Amino acid sequence: MSFLRTLSQIQSLLLHGSQLRKRLVNDSMYKIYECYPPKRGLWINCFTYTRHKLLYTLNVIFYHVLPAILLDVIFKFGGKKLRLLPVYRKIQKFTEALSYFTTNEWMFFNHNMRHLYKSLSAEDYDYFPCDVKKMIWLEYIHDYGKGMRRHIGKETMDTLPEGRKRMFRITILHNIIKTGFYLFWAAVIYFILRFYRIIDPINFSGIFMRSD
Secondary structure, three states, X not given: OOHHHHHHHHHHHHHOOOOOOHHHHHHHHHHHHHHOOOOOOOOOOOOOOOOOHHHHHHHHHHHHHHHHHHHHHHHHHOOOOOOOHHHHHHHHHHHHHHHHHHOOOXXXXXXXXXXXXXXXXXXXXXXXOOOHHHOOHHHHHHHHHHHHHHHHOOOOHHHHHHHHHHHHHHHHHHHHHHHHHHHHHXXXXXXXXXXXXXXXXXXXXXXXXXXX
């Protein structure tokens, strides 16, 4: 889903008084992170949605714990002090603390705000525009990304080219590691199935052999 398409869906939902889904908002935040990446970013943002606790636990193990252990070992042999496993432990504790709020559906009503909006005169509305349906969400999300980078990340916009170069390199590294990760587990599953004779051995030489 493209960034502009995500924002247009948000705009459409607000115009028709529909519910905003968390996934749609998260997608827009993911895209804005790509537009304004931090210069000191450790990795790219990745979201995986699941309704099942088991799949969530497996994702934590394979995407957080194991990579953190692997990188910590690499950093240790490289003489660096950075340790990712304690960081992921803190993230996990924070995630579990918020799980009640993030795994349940919440309904918020703004009847009083609507009543206040309808009671405003044209002159008052010019001073206090408060109709979210008329917000330009493309500008809002971009301003949000710039503000996060400036006030939370403490980075100015003149470092944006450096952040984009770093994010480009990290994205390439991420895809290489992800590909190697999937190939490794595919090989493990293949050899387990071969060991128990569930499948026949694959003749790789025959696959790449040219036929006359």
